[in-house]
Amino acid sequence: MHQKTLVELSADLQKGSLSSEELTRACLERISKYDAELNSFVTVVDQQALAAAQAADARIKAGKAGPLTGIPFAHKDIFCTRGVKTSCGSRMLDNFIAPYDATVTQKLLEAGAVMVGKTNMDEFAMGSSNETSFYGPVKNPWDATTVPGGSSGGSAAAVAARLVPASTGTDTGGSIRQPAALCGITGIKPTYGRVSRYGMIAFASSLDQGGAFTRSAEDAAVMLGAMAGFDERDSTSVDRPVDDYMAGLNAPLQGLKIGLPKEYFGEGLDAGVAAAIEAALDEYRKLGATIVDITLPNTHLSVPAYYVVAPAECSSNLSRFDGVRFGYRASEPKDLEDLYTRSRGEGFGDEVKRRILVGAYALSAGYYDAYYLKAQKVRRLIRDDFLRAFEQVDVIMGPTAPSVAFKLGEKADDPVSMYLSDIYTIAVNLAGLPAMSIPAGFSDGLPVGLHVVGNYFEEGRLLNVGHQYQQATDWHTHAPQGF
Amino acid sequence: MEWETVIGLEIHTQLATTSKIFSGASTTYGAEPNTQACAVDLGLPGVLPVLNAEVVRMAAKFGLATHSTVAKRSVFDRKNYFYPDLPKGYQISQLALPIVHDGYLDIDLEDGVTKRIGITRAHLEEDAGKSLHESFQGMTGIDLNRAGTPLLEIVSEPELRSAREAVAYMRKIHSLVRYLDISDGNMQEGSFRCDANVSVRPIGQEEFGTRAEIKNISCFSFVEQAINLEVERQIMLIESGGTVVQETRLFDPDKHETRPMRSKEEANDYRYFPDPDLLPVEIDDDFIEAVRNTLPELPDTRKARFVSEHGLSDYDAGVLTASRELADYFEAVVEASGGQGKLSANWVMGELSGALNKSDCEVKDSPVTAAALGAMLQRIEDGTISGKIAKQVFEAMWNGEGSADEIIEQQGLKQISDSSAIEGIIREVLDNNPKQIEQYRGGQEKLFGFFVGQVMKATQGKANPKQVNELLRKLLDS
Numbered sequence: 013m014h015q016k017t018l019v020e021l022s023a024d025l026q027k028g029s030l031s032s033e034e035l036t037r038a039c040l041e042r043i044s045k046y047d048a049e050l051n052s053f054v055t056v057v058d059q060q061a062l063a064a065a066q067a068a069d070a071r072i073k074a075g076k077a078g079p080l081t082g083i084p085f086a087h088k089d090i091f092c093t094r095g096v097k098t099s100c101g102s103r104m105l106d107n108f109i110a111p112y113d114a115t116v117t118q119k120l121l122e123a124g125a126v127m128v129g130k131t132n133m134d135e136f137a138m139g140s141s142n143e144t145s146f147y148g149p150v151k152n153p154w155d156a157t158t159v160p161g162g163s164s165g166g167s168a169a170a171v172a173a174r175l176v177p178a179s180t181g182t183d184t185g186g187s188i189r190q191p192a193a194l195c196g197i198t199g200i201k202p203t204y205g206r207v208s209r210y211g212m213i214a215f216a217s218s219l220d221q222g223g224a225f226t227r228s229a230e231d232a233a234v235m236l237g238a239m240a241g242f243d244e245r246d247s248t249s250v251d252r253p254v255d256d257y258m259a260g261l262n263a264p265l266q267g268l269k270i271g272l273p274k275e276y277f278g279e280g281l282d283a284g285v286a287a288a289i290e291a292a293l294d295e296y297r298k299l300g301a302t303i304v305d306i307t308l309p310n311t312h313l314s315v316p317a318y319y320v321v322a323p324a325e326c327s328s329n330l331s332r333f334d335g336v337r338f339g340y341r342a343s344e345p346k347d348l349e350d351l352y353t354r355s356r357g358e359g360f361g362d363e364v365k366r367r368i369l370v371g372a373y374a375l376s377a378g379y380y381d382a383y384y385l386k387a388q389k390v391r392r393l394i395r396d397d398f399l400r401a402f403e404q405v406d407v408i409m410g411p412t413a414p415s416v417a418f419k420l421g422e423k424a425d426d427p428v429s430m431y432l433s434d435i436y437t438i439a440v441n442l443a444g445l446p447a448m449s450i451p452a453g454f455s456d457g458l459p460v461g462l463h464v465v466g467n468y469f470e471e472g473r474l475l476n477v478g479h480q481y482q483q484a485t486d487w488h489t490h491a492p493q494g495f
Numbered sequence: 496m497e498w499e500t501v502i503g504l505e506i507h508t509q510l511a512t513t514s515k516i517f518s519g520a521s522t523t524y525g526a527e528p529n530t531q532a533c534a535v536d537l538g539l540p541g542v543l544p545v546l547n548a549e550v551v552r553m554a555a556k557f558g559l560a561t562h563s564t565v566a567k568r569s570v571f572d573r574k575n576y577f578y579p580d581l582p583k584g585y586q587i588s589q590l591a592l593p594i595v596h597d598g599y600l601d602i603d604l605e606d607g608v609t610k611r612i613g614i615t616r617a618h619l620e621e622d623a624g625k626s627l628h629e630s631f632q633g634m635t636g637i638d639l640n641r642a643g644t645p646l647l648e649i650v651s652e653p654e655l656r657s658a659r660e661a662v663a664y665m666r667k668i669h670s671l672v673r674y675l676d677i678s679d680g681n682m683q684e685g686s687f688r689c690d691a692n693v694s695v696r697p698i699g700q701e702e703f704g705t706r707a708e709i710k711n712i713s714c715f716s717f718v719e720q721a722i723n724l725e726v727e728r729q730i731m732l733i734e735s736g737g738t739v740v741q742e743t744r745l746f747d748p749d750k751h752e753t754r755p756m757r758s759k760e761e762a763n764d765y766r767y768f769p770d771p772d773l774l775p776v777e778i779d780d781d782f783i784e785a786v787r788n789t790l791p792e793l794p795d796t797r798k799a800r801f802v803s804e805h806g807l808s809d810y811d812a813g814v815l816t817a818s819r820e821l822a823d824y825f826e827a828v829v830e831a832s833g834g835q836g837k838l839s840a841n842w843v844m845g846e847l848s849g850a851l852n853k854s855d856c857e858v859k860d861s862p863v864t865a866a867a868l869g870a871m872l873q874r875i876e877d878g879t880i881s882g883k884i885a886k887q888v889f890e891a892m893w894n895g896e897g898s899a900d901e902i903i904e905q906q907g908l909k910q911i912s913d914s915s916a917i918e919g920i921i922r923e924v925l926d927n928n929p930k931q932i933e934q935y936r937g938g939q940e941k942l943f944g945f946f947v948g949q950v951m952k953a954t955q956g957k958a959n960p961k962q963v964n965e966l967l968r969k970l971l972d973s
Contacts, residue, residue: 092541105540112534114541211541217771246543247773325771328573331584332538336637339540348635352577375575375766384768 013038014174015491018083018231021177025072025082032072032082036065036126039084042175043128046495050151050173052166054089055097056129064126071124079234081124086179088167089130090137091117091222092211100213101133101145101163104333104340104359114211115243116180116222123238131166131179135361136330137187137215139163140433143424144363151420152195153492154458158417161191161433164225168195171225173495178226178235182212184219185318186412186437189449192225193412193461196451198478198488199225200232202471204444205250207236208243214329216322217248219441228488229450229478233257236471255472261479266300268477271405275311276436282415284455289411292452292462292481296409299480304405308397313390314439315431320374320387321442326364327371333359366427395443402467407477410436412449412461440465448474451487459490496734497698500726501706502661502691503615503653506668507646508678509622509686510553516621516645517544517587524684528627528638536643538582543772546571550645551776553677554594554619555786557647560675560793561614563598565783571619571773575766579637580624588648590767593618594776600671601795602663603813612664613652620646641685647677653692653703658722662715665689666817670794674819688713693725694739704729705739709746709753721746725753797822805829805836814844820858824865831869838872846889863892871899884908884956912959917950918966920958924949925970935971946971 024030068082092110142165150165153173164181168191181188183201192199207222224235335341335355342354374383452462518535558565573585595617622644627636672678694706801812
């Protein structure tokens with residue numbers, strides 16, 4: 013049962029050959045069996061999940077079910093869930109029971125999806141290996157000595173290990189696509205503004221975007237269809253109708269123009285990853301696509317620009333965690349200063365502190381123009397690069413990450429090397445474009461992700477391009493050994 | 496050395512919206528602490544601000560009324576600092592691109608001169624909560640009801656040259672925001688407060704002196720006192736060889752001094768940057784024109800009209816238009832009195848204002864309505880009562896004893912205008928005071944008043960004074 017995709021399970025639920033309660037129990041059993049080792053969950057809500065499953069079964073019987081009704085899934089622990097701890101992977105929020113639901117939480121609830129728990133993540137979504145979590149690192153199901161990627165490491169590992177058919181994630185610089193690649197699953201980050209950020213704890217407001225992990229592009233179409241949409245509570249969400257993602261999945265790829273940025277195939281790219289990507293491109297050629305060499309000349313500026321903009325925004329976004337109203341408070345503060353410094357000093361981990369410091373510095377008087385303003389200008393250049401490219405091509409492809417999953421601890425003490433693992437994904441966030449990672453083979457026995465970038469609001473095309481590839485190949489059906 | 500004072504004011508006025516600037520919570524004053532703070536106001540993780548469109552309309556109204564540019568595009572920025580009553584650790588404000596800029600306001604000075612004061616800018620921002628230091632032993636309570644209340648911060652050019660000018664400017668702004676119906680201007684509740692930037696320079700010097708900013712002054716008389724004290728302090732400091740340091744200071748009305756609020760070491764770097772959670776505010780000409788169409792008659796226009804239409808003096812027209820409520824009341828009195836402009840002005844500025852002051856009452860809550868007062872003025876005009884008796888009638892009306900006509904009737908206050916009756920009384924008075932008649936006729940003409948007084952006393956003030964004068968003179972001089 014656990015090898016079935018979301019769409020297959022949905023069909024079984026509709027037919028009545030499977031109940032949501034059975035399916036949910038099966039998921040909960042797998043979590044209790046495997047997750048002590050994987051550590052992909054921070055919170056599991058057995059009773060709440062079973063109650064929701066029973067309600068979903070009633071809804072299915074009543075003929076009022078949608079494609080997600082009764083489907084178990086996990087939320088990244090960054091989405092606020094009323095009455096359930098929402099930790100953001102931080103000691104700061106270890107005691108935080110969200111008093112309200114994020115818009116995404118609410119939408120999935122209304123769709124009848126069954127939340128089984130909240131997944132582990134890098135602290136406040138800052139990290140690329142899930143090693144900065146207060147709750148300890150998540151293990152990659154393909155090799156427990158390697159990282160699952162980050163920051164949505166728990167959500168990716170849980171889907172890869174077949175603990176749940178789908179999960180939510182957030183992507184600020186690659187936090188959905190990079191772990192999807194490292195865990196051999198499908199992950200989509202839509203256009204900035206497509207999914208509401210209300211109730212999604214902010215890391216970098218102008219870059220954060222919610223999305224989904226599944227095992228196929230078709231499943232992702234179902235998840236995204238339920239999560240996307242205008243939300244008046246998020247001023248940056250875009251008021252335009254959500255496309256019918258399922259409807260476009262089967263369009264043939266004949267004549268599709270795929271752009272290949274030469275900048276993505278240079279130094280630093282692992283040979284095994286490059287070979288897998290080449291093979292995937294051959295597959296697309298067979299499907300009728302043509303490959304066009306393109307250039308994104310400002311690619312080299314994306315990591316530096318990102319590491320100004322994201323920390324700057326985070327330094328401000330994380331100011332509300334001050335020990336006054338919620339979250340961690342240092343014991344026996346002797347005065348206000350002490351309350352602030354110790355609550356924040358004890359509540360935040362090293363990577364979060366590092367980024368707050370970098371961000372506060374970049375915004376400080378006398379440095380603002382040189383850093384923040386300059387970085388915003390670079391953002392426009394990067395965006396223009398993409399827009400020029402999309403005049404020539406329909407989608408852009410490349411590797412999602414420069415290497416396969418690296419060893420736990422391997423980059424933990426080398427932030428710059430860690431930051432470079434997001435080198436291909438970051439520019440997409442700076443430009444606000446939609447992008448997806450799909451499994452495209454293996455290197456040294458570990459999964460390789462193919463990165464597909466689309467023009468604004470062309471999530472439908474990305475899913476179509478992913479789905480057609482997954483009809484022709486079976487990389488996405490490979491399960492890690494033992495799962 | 497002769498010194499010149501240079502003052503710029505930053506006035507913070509709460510906008511009278513029903514909900515907050517970035518959330519749906521109520522802005523009503525005086526609720527139980529923290530009962531009017533929703534998830535957004537509390538700065539809970541994950542919440543986002545959504546701009547209340549009403550504040551944009553209100554700010555645009557202010558901009559149009561002050562001949563300012565209403566910006567087609569303005570941007571909200573984050574002002575970052577830590578304070579317990581600032582829930583997010585930053586205040587959403589506008590720095591580089593405010594919604595209103597480059598306007599002016601004409602103020603009337605005591606010597607009758609009109610002075611034009613430049614308005615640099617007016618920007619939108621959210622108010623903070625309140626820290627409550629009393630009643631929490633050794634601790635501080637935080638009330639976030641006020642957090643997120645919309646504020647318009649109105650910044651003047653440093654063109655005010657005395658504490659009195661500053662007060663005149665502040666009063667004019669206060670009057671204007673109430674005219675525009677964008678703020679209740681309630682100073683007790685903190686809806687209208689100001690920071691004063693004060694410096695001094697030798698007369699003739701162009702360069703400004705170093706300024707000190709006096710924070711959060713909440714009433715007109717404090718503004719005047721605080722500025723005067725600060726000017727005195729700065730002059731004494733400079734003349735004794737010291738230098739003024741740029742700092743924020745607090746006015747203490749009890750100790751009658753200003754003193755530094757925080758030292759320079761703690762000076763904040765606010766790390767302003769555009770708020771990524773909010774889109775730039777973009778408005779078009781249609782929007783601005785629609786707002787323009789909602790503008791009421793403004794104080795300056797109304798004042799000019801009072802002079803030309805009701806024949807008032809500049810001064811009276813200025814007093815009556817100082818607040819929209821008073822001007823509205825006055826015009827209603829004029830109408831009810833059958834067009835008695837000058838008489839209405841005298842009564843509104845005299846008896847009515849006096850009674851309002853005495854009972855600490857707002858004109859809108861006056862127990863004597865404009866219609867009732869106007870009806871009474873008609874009784875003066877038609878000779879039913881004298882101006883003097885009218886004061887008695889007014890007092891009875893103020894005490895809720897009925898309409899002017901009812902009171903005149905019940906208390907028998909109708910003026911005696913029957914010549915023969917008045918003559919009879921005069922004769923009686925003259926008969927009783929033969930000695931005074933002799934003195935009067937001997938040249939002590941000021942005793943005329945004595946006889947008038949006696950007649951009025953005998954008629955309990957009801958005799959028509961004009962007739963009394965005429966008849967008395969006739970009888971005395973005959």
